Amino acid sequence: MKKWVYLFDEVAKAEKYTGSWEDVRALLGGKGAGLFDMTRAGVPVPPGFTITTEACNEFRKTGKFPAGLWDQALAAMKTVEKQTGKKFGKAKNPLLVSCRSGAKFSMPGMMNTILNIGLNDEVVEGISRLTNNPRFAWDSYRRLIEMFGETVFNVDDEAFEEPMADYKEKMGYKVDTDMTAEDWKELTSIFKEVFKKHVGFDFPQDVYKQLELAIKAVFESWNGRRAVAYRNKEGISHDLGTAVNIVTMVFGNMGEDSGTGVAFTRDPSTGEKKMMGDYLLNAQGEDVVAGIRNADPIEKLESQMPKAYKQFMDITSKLEKHYKDMQDVEFTIERGKLWMLQTRSGKRTAKSAVKVAVDMANEGLITKEQAVLRVTPDNVDALLHPQFDEEAMRNAENSGTFFARGVNASPGAAVGQVYFDADTAEKMAKEEKQDTIMVRPFTKPDDVHGMIASKGVLTSEGGATSHAAVVARQFGIPCVVGASAIKINLEKRVMMVGEAVVKEGEWISVDGTTGKVFLGKMPTTSPSLEEQTELLTLLNWADEICARKDVREAPAKGWPTRGLQVWANADYPKDAQRARSYGAVGIGLCRTEHMFFEPERLPIVQDMILSEMSEGRTAALNKLLPYQRKDFDGLFEAMDGYPVIIRLIDPPLHEFMPDEEKLLEEVITLRVKGESDGLKEKEELLSAIKGMHESNPMMGLRGVRLSISMPEIVEMQVRAIFEAAADCTLRGIIVKPEVMIPLTGTVKELEWIQPRLERIAAAVMDEKQVQFEYKFGTMIEITRAAVTAAEVAGHAQFFSFGTNDLTQMTYGYSRDDAERNFLITYQEQGILETNPFQTIDRGGVGKLMDWAITEGRKTRPNLEVGICGEHGGDPSSIEWCHIIGNNYVSCSPFRVPIARLAAAHSALKHRPQKKTNKANGRASKTKQKTAKQK
Ligand code: ADP
Ligand code: MG
Ligand code: MG
Secondary structure (H helix, E strand, C coil): CCCCEEECCCHHHHHHHHCCHHHHHHHHHHHHHHHHHHHHCCCCCCCEEEECHHHHHHHHHHCCCCCCHHHHHHHHHHHHHHHHCCEECCCCCEECEEEEEEECCCCCCCCCEEEEECCCHHHHHHHHHHHCCHHHHHHHHHHHHHHHHHHHHCCCHHHHHHHHHHHHHHHCCCCHHHCCHHHHHHHHHHHHHHHHHHHCCCCCCCHHHHHHHHHHHHHHHCCCHHHHHHHHHHCCCCCCCEEEEEEECCCCCCCCCCEEEEEECCCCCCCCCCCEEEEEECCCCCHHHHCCCCCEEHHHHHHHCHHHHHHHHHHHHHHHHHHCCCEEEEEEEECCEEEEEEEEECCCCHHHHHHHHHHHHHCCCCCHHHHHHHCCHHHHHHHCCCEECHHHHHHHHHHCCEEEECEEEECCEEEEEEECCHHHHHHHHHCCCCCEEEEECCCCHHHHHHHHHCCEEEECCCCCCCHHHHHHHHHCCCEEECCCCCEEECCCCEEEECCEEEECCCEEEEECCCCEEEECCCCEECCCCCCCHHHHHHHHHHHHHHHCCCCCCCCCCCCCCCCCEEEEECCCHHHHHHHHHCCCCCEEEEECHHHHCCCCCHHHHHHHHHCCCHHHHHHHHHHHHHHHHHHHHHHHHHCCCCEEEEECCCCCHHHHCCCHHHHHHHHHHHHHHCCCCCHHHHHHHHHHHHHCCCCCHHHCCCHHHHHHHCHHHHHHHHHHHHHHHHHHHHCCCCCEEEEEECCCCCHHHHHHHHHHHHHHHHHHHHHHCCCCCCEEEEEECCHHHHHCHHHHCCCCCEEEECHHHHHHHHHCCCHHHHHHHCHHHHHHCCCCCCCCCCCCCCCCHHHHHHHHHHHHHHHCCCCEEEECCHHHHCHHHHHHHHHHCCCEEEECHHHHHHHHHHHHHHHHHCCCHHHHHHHHHHHHHHHHHHHHHC
16 A cells, blocks of 8 residues: 655655655655654654645545545554644544645745644633633634635635624724633634535534545645646646645644744845744734734844743754755744744845855855855846936935835835736736736735736735745845835725825835835836845856866867856947956957947948949948947957957848838928929939838848948958957957858858958958957858858858847748737747747757757867857756857846856756766765764
């Protein structure tokens, strides 16, 4: 018979069955594994057992408990009765349990948990006598009926909350603590009626029936709406299933010597090395998280219960060292005795993720590699996201647009329109494409879809460990909680602070970094990288990893064995400077056509285009030359010592000409008015533009094709590049120009154009009497060029994948049309897994790239290969570039830090197998030795 049930002290059996701790976590769930691990370490955990995820998956298939499960659960209950000396369902010394969900990956608040199982009309009297605390007994019983109704039978929580509010009002009570034992008893009867009315039968008095229904409800909550939404968002597989943990109840609501709390071993918002938590005296379970009463900070416990506090600090510090990560723990103190109920690695903000990783590496708790792997590219992205402009914030505070202040629960700047419930916030964001801010008194698990869809979240109640705060931090949504000055009127759909009123749909600005909320839209700025010292340290570690000469296996001579370098796409010197300050070590793409659009240059460009004769073109181009030279000069200077790839003119010429329709209108107006001034010139211009018309310009006369029919332009460009490079060299700047020919489809094109350009390069160097390194190469963006890469590499000294065009050409999609018309449907229907314009399609476009590199290096072993399409900033595409042997990726300057981290992740993930095993073996042996020596 299969083992479906494991007692908390049976961790060895689970390990034997699964073979690894990772698989124990899959079998018992993260919460379960934590409880087993703590039990083994001697941490006080209430006795209990776990029903496996395998059982859940069987149940989900058949709708029934698999054979043997219930008997094993009953046997485990008997053991727990022995361990605790209590009896389930017996009034004399009753055992109560909780039934808690827990999947492999923690999904806080996404699935069900039911507390106080085992209470019925008799047991409640027993507990009451035993504890001499009838108030506590009846409070617990009414909680069970309520939770049972809500979670097992999906009764709306309002069905219970309303009669409770009515009761309190009738009695003139303000808070729950005003309720006496008699009141809770009275409310228990009311709740029983509510239960019967909504469920159709009486609340079950059979405690085993309670247990059975609760287990089934937890199994079923795996497929609850909010759990499914959460897994979709987090990319967690829907097949894993949840385990069920049955845990002996311990009570934080037994009086003033009891309490319950949650804590993080480091600050989940800033990463500071300081315990951060909240607790409540005389309270149970979710009371702290729900933010129903205002909790006390954990430090206060030291004076209230010094012994329990010290034990708590010792245990949590041990847990952090054991798991080598920041822990998020739940605890309960029952009459002075501390019980640990959960430990897991804590969800944290991007800022905290970076600080904790760097600190722990510096403390020697983890390696630099582990630290680098702990931070995600998304974390880095979040840290470089816009923040509110400080001066604008100061001004706002003086000018009266300051609205309220709360707890800074999740950092970042959010500007959006206010909506007072999750459904509306989601609807407005998705259907109306609005930026929304979801505002609620507090949030519950059912609100998560609205939070995810919103730019920011604001609540008037709750603290830094409240549901809203935890969820917002996890998803990187800016969030302010507990802004208690705000009065929210959900019926009238407004919120107010004094005179200031915000109606639904109006704009506010929420600053999750400072906790401040402003009326209207506040301007934002991008944060500086230089000030984020921990992030800089981490990125330097990432670069060190990529620079190692043995992180990649070279299939043949000439392939890089170090990791990827990160270059940037930059057209102007100021972009190049930013790219450098963000850590780029080259320019992978400088587009020269922007340079033609400047107001004083465009007329010259148009003259040039309209000249019928080569001489006329050359004359115009000679006027452009000094401008271009200056552009390149600035770029080389900014990138002193680093390679700069300059792409020769790429777009079709009509892009530089006036708009045809507008010109036609002007001509018609002149004709109608009978004016002749300028009419003739306009008519000529119009017919010239008409003559240039192409029905599919993106596949028409552009790129190298244009250069071949009008070589004067690129000849001028190459002259400008080399003159600038020569001038810079003479000034002592190290230049490495690389000239890139776009849109090559056949090597014959290169054969035609490249020697002409190389002659100019040589001529300039001769004229100026200087020598410097340079390369001529091509973009690989047309399928045929990729397929015939071996030939192309005969001329090109480098390849740069233009993956935007390569994807368009390979799929035969025009990007703009596809994204507008059918890409979403294709993704929804599962025809495309991801948008191939965002993430490289490894199976098609990616294969072409792989082929092109392999073939290209057959001809030219030291062929330099990069990517300059937008994919160069996408982590999964970067990983692909690492795998197939790119030398570098090039992306927008803003994404350079993200790419540096992603490059290091790729290097660590794909370390050559054999070598690492050896290296690991060595490392662990020496470690063992030093451990012994100690
Ligand atoms: P979640 O996964 O949503 O955190 P939990 O299963 O951890 O749900 O339980 C919800 C709350 O109930 C937590 O505050 C937890 O500490 C508390 N709780 C769970 N089991 C017990 C128990 N046996 N005794 C006391 N409190 C419990
Ligand atoms: Mg929990
Ligand atoms: Mg292109």
